[in-house]
Amino acid sequence: FHALINNAGVRGNIFYDDFLTVDDYKDVWEVNTCGVIRVTQTFRDLIKKSRGRIVICGSATTLFPTVGSGPYSCSKFAVQAYCNIIRHELRSYGVDVIEIIPGSFDTAMQSSDRLIKMADDVWHRASQKLHDEYGHNYNEKVRKFIKKVQQNIVEHDTTLVIDSYYEAIVAKRPNLLYRVGWDVLF
Structure with a gap:
């Protein structure tokens, strides 16, 4: 059988x-959402004929959306x-559609x-009005928050994600959903 892996994605602002x-929002949707749809539709007939698998990269943000990640989360x-x-x-065509939900891993995106x-x-x-409303040092708080999250949450062993893709493709009976990483195993 054939397998399609939809793994591309961008974080966006x-x-x-x-x-x-x-x-x-549009910039991120164009890649993350429309890109997945385009690639899937391009290869769908081939996957249907071979009773294959479609493996799509989701995100932990669907489990716990984070403040400031609007375009990516949506x-x-x-x-x-x-x-x-x-x-x-x-x-009904014998096609398995599998979603991989990786947590926070140390990649270029992160x-x-x-x-x-x-x-x-x-x-x-941003406008002066927004700077006044949020406080002129607000961006410093955001910078500190990003550093703290990256130090405390991000997992470094990306082989866990690679292994889940491999299993999704070769397993006789794959899971329809793989949560990968300590921060999504709840």
Whole structure:
């Protein structure tokens, strides 16, 4: 059989919704949600004919959305809904649709420097009114929060995620959902 792995994703800008634009949401949705749909639809007939598997990367944000992650969280909730919908639609063709939900892992997407730069960029483009409302040192609080989260939550062994993808593809009876990482095992 054939297997399709939909693993691409982007974080997008992070900050409170007050600071974000519709374009911030659209940019993330275009990759995380529409990208998954496009790739799946492109290969769906091949997967149906071979009674194969579709493995899609979800996110722990669907289990516990975090403040400041609006674009990313919304896109991943939509991906989760899409998984559930096509799982039911393709079941009669013998196709398994499997969602991998990784927790917080040490990847380029989770880099503290990268996240801080995104927060800084959003802060600097914000209006004076928002700076006054939130306080002129608010971005420093955000920077400290990002560093603290990265130090205390992020897991470094990404082989756990790789192993879950492998199992989803080769197992005789794969789980329909894999939660991977200590922060999603509740």
